[in-house]
Amino acid sequence: MMFRTRTLLATAAIAATTMVVLAGCSAAGGAPAEAYDPDEKVSIDFAFWGNDDRATRYNDLIAAFNEEYPNITVNTTFTDFPSYWEQRQVEAASGSLPDVFQFSDSYLRQYGETGNILDLETVSDYIDFSTFEDALLGTGRLDGTQYSLPTGFSLWANFVNNDLLAQAGIDVPEGGTSYAEFNEWLASVTEATGGAPFGGTDYTQRIQVFELQLRAEGKSLYTEDGELGFTEEELTDFWESGAELRDGIAIPQQQLEEISPISGFGSTRTASEMSWSNFLGGYLADSGASSISIVAPPTDDPDAKDLYRQGGLQVAISSKTDHPEAAAIFLDYVVNSPKAGEIFGTTLGFPASSSKLEGTTLEGPDLQVAEYIESVEDRIGDTPPAAVVGYGSLEQKFWDLGKELGLGTKTVPDAVTEFFSEAQVVLG
Template identity: 50%
Template sequence: MFSRKRVLGAAAVAAGAALVLAGCAGGGGDAPEGEPTFNPDEEVTLDLAFWGNDVRAELYNEVIAAFNEEYPNITVNSSFLAFPEFWEKRQTEAAGGNLPDVMQFDYSYLRQYSENELLLDLDPYIGGIIESDPLPQNILDIGVVNDTTYAIPTSTNAWGMYTNPVLLEQAGVEEFGGGTWEDYTEWMGEVTDASGGAFWGGSDFTGRIQNFELQLRAEGSDLFSDEGEPGFDEERLAEFWESGQDIRDGIGVPQQRVEEVAPLSPFDTALTASELTWDNFGSGYLGNLGEGYTELGLVAPPITEEGAKDLYLKPSMLHAISANTDHPEAAATLVNFLINSPQSGEIFGTNRGIPASETALEAAELDPLSQQIADYEASIADRLGDAPPVPIIGYGTLEEKFRQLGTELNFGTVTVEDAVTQFFAEMDVVLNQ
């Protein structure tokens, strides 16, 4: 039987401390003196916005109905859009100063919105209206920008390696048993050779900035500091991209094949036996692989330095409150219910990812893949460190540039030296805009 307490305890130990609750300085889980309190008799209307589809919308409707059983005087008007349109509308609302009271939030936008003073400081509500007991400190810290909490994670995921058991059986190669990035490259080569040209061991991992980040974290650096300073120089980036040369020379899937199956990935289409990615991608992989696939392998990424805290928990999504809300206490009450209540766990299940809250997760019914992901996150507890600084403004642009240069490296249309020059030029523009 899976125990959430085991995961949270292990993750917190891996982060260097036992579970420390936000609000401890104010007296454990009790509300700090002078904290705002919500009058449940006040008639209040809140706007709630989220991204998703009709399935998620129906789940939100069910959770809102459960919320209204406890807070009948709070009317919640919800709306949803697909992810790109959701953020287009938020940008328009932000310019006009009329963001929704409560928003489902994405990590990549957190610094931009918080530093532009568009989000409410949640620290006065944590430990009181927003329960902190079910959320360990390393989870709460994810929503902190410049020492202030602006969002609370609904769910978490971690970087991992999915593998295809059907292809590995066909190749007669065992699951990747762990080891260094060089060991992983060698393993990929064994799979590629054993397949007889039918598929490949994996893709060029140097095309993903997250793999570079893992190596930097193992060395004690981050991609970018809170001040926006890069944690690497041209030489270190060149070293990383050069490490993928053997993969580009035949071990990994050719870039032309990658382009042919886009927008699906080579792993989605059974062209590769492994893929380094976020652990919440599993259900999408199973759906795309289709008939004949009932399970996937999920193992830890290669190791840069033994004992390093290179992995971390990332929010699948968060909830934040507009700085301009007329009802901050009621909004905080809604956020607490959406994240911490057993009703939210039971209704949402893993639709928003593995619940970050212990009380929500205990009430959630985990399907086999979700259980596998939860067990995986428990298994990497000794590698989990503190989350890195919240992504800099413009991080998405740099992530995409990194990917594009990785594609060009695989096509052989750019040298490592030129790729490094181009990336640093782009980074200079982003950091100084």
């Protein structure tokens, strides 16, 4: 495998722990009253969001787990992402969360501040935290408490369809250029092809790009206290910077609406698109491209530490579980075992723990993502503060308003006012 494993092992780790508790629920958890019997036959519930492919992989993993722990029966349930969190919120309110469940860092503050998920330090004898870098552990840590651990991580990236560029006679853009230089490249593609394809999309629709620009200035989307970390003026400047993109450089929003849920890049109507690094496989499948390059996103500060390891998909334990030790043993197997790396590859994100990575075969798109992660190592900074309660709805609002700007149904001042009004409601 042509890859510097030592460096990747150093970059591939984040342990995120997340306690989920809704208002009105009392905190629970802690050391068990009785000594743990490792031979006792117990049954635990495990819930996850995903599809049939993910379910098959989990079934294979549980079969391997039971070869080592035949006394721990794992019962699984899964559904799609929106339905998944609706069910978890009902269970959190009634104190009946599954013993172990897939978690998201977007819900860390919401569930962690109310005590529905276990402090993993209380079961630290059964979980290996040493395989994770502290920055990755930080994605599941709130106020010094480790609530969840990540299965993998992603970095923000810029994808480019090499096939389309070759047809147009355009070179792949350099990574890490200024936003102005990247806009010039986007315009050159659109002009050369007459918009078939366009150079890219209006990236100012994505809150992640706004976040990178804030991080380059030493700021963040949210504060440690769970409040917005930016002003109306800063959001106004960001959305106004997208005016030239919306004025003929980027694909018109109306075209994107017509092909949704496939993206402009996935449908080959654009030559580039920014998203998370783990999207490479999906982009290859959607576009049918024989080759897609991953380059660093633009930045106006070459020395910025604006990128970060996003450990969105994590695993947590209910604070009300009757079997905290068995739950911890299974959680550790999911996030740390080489077998999990062998079975899942990078489908749950690029392996966050060094031990899981050891079992992962890096080839094809997986190796390409690994090489991209290594190439931008110098731009990776600290983990941002935990997302505010209601982050998911604010992220969606940001995107929806960006689309309205693209359609011309909303002005920038009106969009900014509406976003901050929504944030005031969400943040209380």
